[in-house]
Amino acid sequence: MAAYIGTTEVxxxxxxxxxxxxxxEIYGIDIGYVDNIVRMQKITRVPKSQSYFKGIxxxxxxxxxxxxxxxxxxxxxxVFTNATRIIILKIEDQGKIGVIVDEVxxxxxxxxxxxxxxxHDSMDNRHSFINGIGKNGEELISLFDIGAMTGxx
Amino acid sequence: MDVSQYLEIFxxxxxxxxxxxxxxxxxxxxEPDNKDVVNEIFRAAHSLKGMAGTMGFKRMQRMTHDMENxxxxxxxxxxxxxxxxxxxxxxxxxAIEGYLEIIKETSDxxxxxxxxxxxxxxxxxxxxxxxxxxxxAAEAPAGExxxxxxxxxxxxxxxxxxxxxxxxxxxxxxxxGKNVYGMTAYxxxxxxxxxxxxxLVFKAVEEFAEILVYKPSQxxxxxxxxxxxxxxxxxxxxxLDKIVDAAKGVSEIEDVVAERIPVEEIDHAPAAEPExxxxxxxxxxxxxAAASKQPASNAAAPKKQAGKPVTSRTVRxxxxxxxxxxxxxxxxxIAKNSxxxxxxxxxxxxxxxxxxxxxxxxxxITTSLHESVMKVxxxxxxxxxxxxxxxxxxxxxxxxxxxxxxxxxxxxxxxxTVVDQIGDxxxxxxxxxADHGLESAEIRQERGKPEVGTILLKAFQEGNNVIIEVxxxxxxxDTESVKRKAIERGLVTxxxxxxxxxxxxxxxxxxxxxxxxxxxxxISGRGVGLDVVKSNIEALGGDVTVKSVYGEGSxxxxxxxxxxxxxxALMVIIGDEKYAISLSSIVSxxxxxxxxxxxxxxxxxxxxxxxxIPIVRLNQLLDIEPPxxxxxxxxxxxxxKGEKQLGLVVDDLMGQQEIVIKSLGSFIDNSTKIISGATxxxxxxxxxxxxxxxxx
Numbered sequence: 001m002a003a004y005i006g007t008t009e010v011x012x013x014x015x016x017x018x019x020x021x022x023x024x025e026i027y028g029i030d031i032g033y034v035d036n037i038v039r040m041q042k043i044t045r046v047p048k049s050q051s052y053f054k055g056i057x058x059x060x061x062x063x064x065x066x067x068x069x070x071x072x073x074x075x076x077x078x079v080f081t082n083a084t085r086i087i088i089l090k091i092e093d094q095g096k097i098g099v100i101v102d103e104v105x106x107x108x109x110x111x112x113x114x115x116x117x118x119x120h121d122s123m124d125n126r127h128s129f130i131n132g133i134g135k136n137g138e139e140l141i142s143l144f145d146i147g148a149m150t151g152x153x
Numbered sequence: 154m155d156v157s158q159y160l161e162i163f164x165x166x167x168x169x170x171x172x173x174x175x176x177x178x179x180x181x182x183x184e185p186d187n188k189d190v191v192n193e194i195f196r197a198a199h200s201l202k203g204m205a206g207t208m209g210f211k212r213m214q215r216m217t218h219d220m221e222n223x224x225x226x227x228x229x230x231x232x233x234x235x236x237x238x239x240x241x242x243x244x245x246x247x248a249i250e251g252y253l254e255i256i257k258e259t260s261d262x263x264x265x266x267x268x269x270x271x272x273x274x275x276x277x278x279x280x281x282x283x284x285x286x287x288x289x290a291a292e293a294p295a296g297e298x299x300x301x302x303x304x305x306x307x308x309x310x311x312x313x314x315x316x317x318x319x320x321x322x323x324x325x326x327x328x329x330g331k332n333v334y335g336m337t338a339y340x341x342x343x344x345x346x347x348x349x350x351x352x353l354v355f356k357a358v359e360e361f362a363e364i365l366v367y368k369p370s371q372x373x374x375x376x377x378x379x380x381x382x383x384x385x386x387x388x389x390x391x392x393l394d395k396i397v398d399a400a401k402g403v404s405e406i407e408d409v410v411a412e413r414i415p416v417e418e419i420d421h422a423p424a425a426e427p428e429x430x431x432x433x434x435x436x437x438x439x440x441x442a443a444a445s446k447q448p449a450s451n452a453a454a455p456k457k458q459a460g461k462p463v464t465s466r467t468v469r470x471x472x473x474x475x476x477x478x479x480x481x482x483x484x485x486x487i488a489k490n491s492x493x494x495x496x497x498x499x500x501x502x503x504x505x506x507x508x509x510x511x512x513x514x515x516x517x518i519t520t521s522l523h524e525s526v527m528k529v530x531x532x533x534x535x536x537x538x539x540x541x542x543x544x545x546x547x548x549x550x551x552x553x554x555x556x557x558x559x560x561x562x563x564x565x566x567x568x569x570t571v572v573d574q575i576g577d578x579x580x581x582x583x584x585x586x587a588d589h590g591l592e593s594a595e596i597r598q599e600r601g602k603p604e605v606g607t608i609l610l611k612a613f614q615e616g617n618n619v620i621i622e623v624x625x626x627x628x629x630x631d632t633e634s635v636k637r638k639a640i641e642r643g644l645v646t647x648x649x650x651x652x653x654x655x656x657x658x659x660x661x662x663x664x665x666x667x668x669x670x671x672x673x674x675x676i677s678g679r680g681v682g683l684d685v686v687k688s689n690i691e692a693l694g695g696d697v698t699v700k701s702v703y704g705e706g707s708x709x710x711x712x713x714x715x716x717x718x719x720x721x722a723l724m725v726i727i728g729d730e731k732y733a734i735s736l737s738s739i740v741s742x743x744x745x746x747x748x749x750x751x752x753x754x755x756x757x758x759x760x761x762x763x764x765x766i767p768i769v770r771l772n773q774l775l776d777i778e779p780p781x782x783x784x785x786x787x788x789x790x791x792x793x794k795g796e797k798q799l800g801l802v803v804d805d806l807m808g809q810q811e812i813v814i815k816s817l818g819s820f821i822d823n824s825t826k827i828i829s830g831a832t833x834x835x836x837x838x839x840x841x842x843x844x845x846x847x848x849x
Contacts, residue, residue, distance in 0.1 A: 044730070046828060047776050047828065047841075048824075048825045049822050049823065053821050057839070058833050058838070061487060062815075063816070063817065065817065067820070094818070150820065
């Protein structure tokens, strides 16, 4: 994605992210992974699965597992409201997976070279799922490392 | 000549020839003087050579040519069959298979000349004086067989014999106002894929006409059981010239003759009895021979059908198309289920009753449609197991043990996807039997067993499952030694091991990298073994069990589902969740008063008509809150696996339903394997499918 800005002819790489809210923080999900966004619906529990999997849902005849990011990142239980959404991600060779977010805010364009590397000094669990910090105006957006987030750990 | 369009036919036919060569070379090994077998091998090698040549696969052609040369000499009794030659012939077969594999992938034969094998082949010939002369001699027999049928182009169909049934068909067509025609097509003498040509001719004719009678029979034509011509009778409203031109348009068809047959002449056509044939004017001596030959081949046809079913020859469909069809049937069944659930919820009344009837009708159709699609996807396991005799022969030599493989039920059918994937596990089990199972000759003698060990592969259908048993009369599993090994490896403490049942001990063999081989051989003992067999079979929705008596032998039983996608299931409710249990594993459903629940070793059991059956509370197993109110009785679904039975306590029954199995995907950890998949119910809700086999 290239955009010309003014007449300076400097090509800036832009990348689109879906900005979502989890608790009080804003997170970004690379739009390239997003297949669909659906409202919260009945999730069928799968016994004996990982605790952060809420279960499976039916997306137009397809079975899609749904994961709680909150539980995976040890944020505590999800609180379902009218704004809660399930974002269906499509992962190559592994199929679809849904992740629960508190709210979907907007689609943001971020300059690739303005994305900072996350600070890995602290061994805090949640940082291992973040692979960049973007800035949208004054707001900071933590960008999810989709591979790490959906993978085993 | 562009041959790419024949590649698939070539691959299929080459596979058949390789299999026939393999079978016959095995037969030759046991009876080296059997001339029929030698001729059969010669013929197969010759056909292979011809086909490879046409397709431009020069290396393959050269290999088969040299094989053919050797057989020419065997036929002439100038060289004798010995075990060295048999070994070499098998190497040749492997090389040809190698070419074929490469051809399958790249449409080209690759660059391996297999020079060493060819030299060895030729060294057999060098032993004989007339080696150089053998090549032209090899060509002769092929020409010979064709010489007999050399007749001028004639209306052969006029001499064809028709039985009563065929006459009736023709008459019916004629009486309905259509013109009935007879046609004979002549295929070029050097044509290699005659059946394919015939098929194309039929296709061309069917554009305009309906083919009523095939001479020789359609099956025989497909099996290439005809000389250089074949005849058909058809009815059409189109001009005859057009149809003849269409048929002539097929390449490698030399000539086509056809003529209208008036209705009154149908009765005068030669009758099926051979006695009547000579009474008709015979225009040429050659055709008379052909006519008298006809009843013979007709008689042969039903005989063949009575034997093994003709496999995967008639229609060739891309497996992907079948998968797609199956998916669509699955979608249809889901849609039907939602109509059913709508109808249950809607009110009563006459209109509703009519609606119900239609729903039932739709249900019957979808069920039979599913069955039909399933049947189309079924193939005999023959294609997988017919490689095994050769494998056992090689193993017998490598291991220096005498053994024999007996197989039954090769015609048992399974879903194509399953058949494609059972080859490796079965091969492993056979190797296991040959290597670990069968004892050395000395030990067998000591135990008073016959010198030649027996391995048995038995396949059969049982309900909705196909069972494949691999058994041997060898050593059996030495449970004491397995136990020692498990203790040695720290898997159990000696105290624990003491209380283990035989089954529990045998289960160790299925654990990853638990190899019992004392020394690592080529064949097995590298620790990638039974655990892989087990996981491969479980991935197909099946399971594997072992029975063994030390000193007498062991039996591995592989149980596979007939179909992967759609099953009949009992829907049950536990708490507020819905689960499906495959109907094929359910024995009965019982309502048991609480007072009848007994305890054995602190575990709940019930006594059903004299058998003590352990019960499992599914709500505990699946972490579901138990019902609050005291129950007076329990609803128990009795399920079975082989001889074992188990009672599953459920809260309520929803009824029987046809369900489409969907995978849970790779994200969710399902290592307990209690849940084998999910299904979408009529109202869009999801129910999980319980795999009761894992509970027993």
